[in-house]
Amino acid sequence: MADAVDPRPKPRQSTSFILASGLSRDDLTKLTAQGFHVETRTQGRITPQVVRLRIPQGASLTQARQKVRLVDAQASADFDHYYYLDEGAGTCTGPDCRATALVNWSASNAAQCGPTPLIGMIDTGINLEHEALKDQAIEVLPAPASHADASLQDHGTAIAALLVGRRGSQTPGLLPDAKLVAVDAFYRDGGTADRTDVMSLVAGVEALAERGVQVMNLSLSGPPNEVLQNAIEAAQAKGIVIVAAAGNNGPGAEPSYPAAYPGVIAVTAVDQELNVYRRATQGGYVDLAAPGVNIWTASSKGSGTLKSGTSYAVPFVSAATSLLLASNPTLDPKVVQSGLEARTRDLGKPGWDPTYGFGLIQVAGLCPQPTKPAPVTASYEQPAALPFAAQTSEVP
Structure with a gap:
């Protein structure tokens, strides 16, 4: 954050994706059927594999996150925040x-x-x-x-x-x-x-x-x-x-x-x-x-x-x-x-x-x-x- 501040706002998170970890293959199949699309995955080396999901058309980020949590309440799901x-x-x-x-x-x-x-x-x-x-x-x-x-x-x-x-x-x-x-x-x-x-x-x-x-x-x-x-x-x-x-x-x-x-x-x-x-x-x-x-x-x-x-x-x-x-x-x-x-x-x-x-x-x-x-x-x-x-x- 430079002292000469750029007046344009910095986005807080992606508007098209959410993240989830701890989902099973069956969970991902269910989410795909609901309109989600798996974009990328981590290797899952030290923590359960994280997947980036493109949210269904017409769904809000909050709605999409809730859908993931309903599929598996034990999984972690959150927005794809920026740092x-x-x-x-x-x-x-x-x-x-x-x-x-x-x-x-x-x-x-x-x-x-x-x-x-x-x-x-x-x-x-x-x-x-x-x-x-x-x-x-x-x-x-x-x-x-x-x-x-x-x-x-x-x-x-x-x-x-x-x-x-x-x-x-x-x-x-x-x-x-x-x-x-x-x-x-x-x-x-x-x-x-x-x-x-x-x-x-x-x-x-x-x-x-x-x-x-x-x-x-x-x-x-x-x-x-x-x-x-x-x-x-x-x-x-x-x-x-x-x-x-x-x-x-x-x-x-x-x-x-x-x-x-x-x-x-x-x-x-x-x-x-x-x-x-x-x-x-x-x-x-x-x-x-x-x-x-x-x-x-x-x-x-x-x-x-x-x-x-x-x-x-x-x-x-x-x-x-x-x-x-x-x-x-x-x-x-x-x-x-x-x-x-x-x-x-x-x-x-x-x-x-x-x-x-x-x-x-x-x-x-x-x-x-x-x-x-x-x-x-x-x-x-x-x-x-x-x-x-x-x-x-x-x-x-």
């Missing part, structure tokens, strides 16, 4: 806009944590020929579905560079030696912006889970969706830590998803003065804050550029998550989340709050150094705050 990137333009005027100092990031300390886990991201296309990304350990998986207009490569290139940009380039990444697996799930198709849909996201989550990623960076947001939630929960059950953008819809907006799903680490953005990004969505699901305003990162058609948005805060937490897992690869996602929450600089009201969550992530001490071999959680206490699970998802 957008959480970005904007940067306006830094200072001599140095890099944000690593805010989170106490040290490349030398990070290198001592151990081999970083495989990181996954679902985003737009990536310019692999960019000087910051060329010859880096990046694997781009095929798009889940073909579309007439491919996504722009700006956002994906910027996020990838923040994560694994080449050391010595103009836009070095937080973990230049890490391996990254990316899924280009976005497209334009004549729309007002790059967007993806539930079917593409589920396919992307399944593909990354099959590749064995331990951390999943989702710099995107949209509405709640039952089918997507099932896929997120299935990934979490496989031990994958999911980090997502809190959203750029403003402090009074509804919660953004998948960030607001239980167990997903929701990241908001702050500027150099530790003020929250003016467009950041706030609420009971916000977990951590990270630099996300005037972030210097790679531009797909140039060397570097300044970007703002909760999208650009997510890689800082994904990288911190990777460091925690580097020295403790068997940690459960819930333990990882608690470990990150315990290493923050409190911002805003004391303790947890709906603007900054538990506070600004701090990297120092995330993994034991050679002179301090104690477990990472041994010398830290949880900040005085309400338990995350007890937070309400209502916007104050």
